Amino acid sequence: MSDTKALLARLRQNRANRNEQPQAAQQDLPPDGFDFTTLPDYKQMSMQRAAGDLAGIASPFFRETSDTSGVSIQIDGQEALQFASYDYLGLNQNQEVRSSAAAAAQKWGVSATASRLVGGERPYHPALEQAIADFYGVESALAMVSGHATNVSVIAALVGPKDLVLIDSLIHNSVSDGVRLSGAARLVFPHNDTDWLNWKLTEIRGNYDKVLIVVEGLYSMDGDTPDLKTLVDIKQRHGAWLMVDEAHSIGVLGASGRGISQHCEVDPKAVEIWMGTMSKSLGSSGGFIAGSDALIDFLRFKAAGFVFSVGLSAPLAVAATTALGLINRPLVEKLQENGAYFLAQAKAAGLDVGLSEGAAITPVIIGDSLGAVIAANRLLVRGINALPIIFPAVPEKQARLRFFVTAMHSFADIDRVVTETTAVIKELEDLPDLAAMIASA
Numbered sequence: 001m002s003d004t005k006a007l008l009a010r011l012r013q014n015r016a017n018r019n020e021q022p023q024a025a026q027q028d029l030p031p032d033g034f035d036f037t038t039l040p041d042y043k044q045m046s047m048q049r050a051a052g053d054l055a056g057i058a059s060p061f062f063r064e065t066s067d068t069s070g071v072s073i074q075i076d077g078q079e080a081l082q083f084a085s086y087d088y089l090g091l092n093q094n095q096e097v098r099s100s101a102a103a104a105a106q107k108w109g110v111s112a113t114a115s116r117l118v119g120g121e122r123p124y125h126p127a128l129e130q131a132i133a134d135f136y137g138v139e140s141a142l143a144m145v146s147g148h149a150t151n152v153s154v155i156a157a158l159v160g161p162k163d164l165v166l167i168d169s170l171i172h173n174s175v176s177d178g179v180r181l182s183g184a185a186r187l188v189f190p191h192n193d194t195d196w197l198n199w200k201l202t203e204i205r206g207n208y209d210k211v212l213i214v215v216e217g218l219y220s221m222d223g224d225t226p227d228l229k230t231l232v233d234i235k236q237r238h239g240a241w242l243m244v245d246e247a248h249s250i251g252v253l254g255a256s257g258r259g260i261s262q263h264c265e266v267d268p269k270a271v272e273i274w275m276g277t278m279s280k281s282l283g284s285s286g287g288f289i290a291g292s293d294a295l296i297d298f299l300r301f302k303a304a305g306f307v308f309s310v311g312l313s314a315p316l317a318v319a320a321t322t323a324l325g326l327i328n329r330p331l332v333e334k335l336q337e338n339g340a341y342f343l344a345q346a347k348a349a350g351l352d353v354g355l356s357e358g359a360a361i362t363p364v365i366i367g368d369s370l371g372a373v374i375a376a377n378r379l380l381v382r383g384i385n386a387l388p389i390i391f392p393a394v395p396e397k398q399a400r401l402r403f404f405v406t407a408m409h410s411f412a413d414i415d416r417v418v419t420e421t422t423a424v425i426k427e428l429e430d431l432p433d434l435a436a437m438i439a440s441a
């Protein structure tokens with residue numbers, strides 16, 4: 001049979017197989033089809049909502065908000081001090097960043113209109129990528145439309161079923177999702193426990209082809225940092241790649257905001273894969289990878305979130321490029337002074353700040369989820385916006401209020417938030433046991 005005939009026969013057979021399948025599948029369908037409300041996670045959400053309603057507790061999520069100065073915010077028509085924004089350096093408020101984005105939108109439009117692979121390169125993408133690579137002191141960088149999608153598709157492109165990925169127990173969801181998609185074996189190591197990591201790799205390294213270790217530069221729920229020097233030693237000893245997610249550490253850590261490598265005095269080239277987002281300190285949106293020419297060359301053809309997704313839009317790319325040029329020592333010092341001041345004042349007031357190192361993120365641990373939601377609502381009444389982080393985002397009994405400190409805050413703002421938070425937590429002691437009330441209702 002000729003190749004064409006064989007191909008046609010295979011196509012016919014495939015079509016015949018396809019025609020048979022729906023019959024078989026339909027027999028397994030429930031009579032009313034699938035109902036989203038039967039999903040276990042939907043049921044859990046509904047129970048949480050019902051518990052809140054029963055106790056008369058308003059949801060703190062998806063509130064109607066209008067940003068004014070970055071420090072002050074209007075929520076449901078009420079003025080509040082903002083402690084729930086990732087705009088660490090205030091660059092989302094910066095006129096130069098905003099004007100450059102507006103001019104770029106005028107010149108190029110709001111959409112990049114196609115994947116760069118097929119739509120072609122426009123100058124604002126290489127300009128941003130060169131600025132990121134220079135900022136890091138590495139060879140190359142690649143920008144994508146979303147930080148979350150960057151982690152997912154880069155990890156899925158780099159490792160596969162014969163490989164192992166070791167992730168810190170507090171790693172962001174986007175990293176876990178990327179590992180799942182890759183099909184690689186996944187091992188979660190105790191938070192920041194480099195001894196455990198080293199021991200485990202000594203034991204199992206030989207079972208895998210490639211090994212990837214993924215950590216964050218600044219942990220977003222706890223506000224603490226990894227020991228980068230030791231991680232670099234470990235990955236070198238065991239022949240692994242190291243990937244660092246700098247979503248919260250770029251612009252925040254290090255004397256001039258270069259991130260965790262500057263903070264830990266590690267050569268940035270010693271880390272294979274730097275990942276970051278532009279949605280926090282860079283006052284824009286999108287994700288990036290920085291590293292060697294070969295890594296970036298590979299990802300430009302193999303990372304699905306780059307190849308099969310539209311290019312970053314001009315206003316976002318240009319805003320991030322402008323923001324990178326505006327990061328300077330005095331601005332970073334102001335943020336670092338504020339972060340350290342918040343931590344010192346909170347500790348002095350006797351608040352439980354968990355693992356925080358006082359770098360822009362400090363949690364105040366409340367305990368149970370309902371208590372954290374009530375505390376956030378009461379803080380808002382007192383004119384402060386800080387969001388609760390509740391189970392399952394953090395373990396049960398570890399629910400917390402999370403405070404993001406920015407360079408825009410004053411010491412007086414911080415004094416006020418610490419005073420009000422202390423007062424609200426004191427009030428919680430006098431509340432009846434709501435969880436028990438709800439359970440018995």
Ligand SMILES: Cc1ncc(COP(=O)(O)O)c(C=O)c1O
Binds near residue numbers: 148216285
């Ligand atoms: C550590 C970490 N990585 C990745 C992301 C995803 O970034 P983006 O929100 O820019 O998509 C986030 C988001 O908050 C994050 O905290």
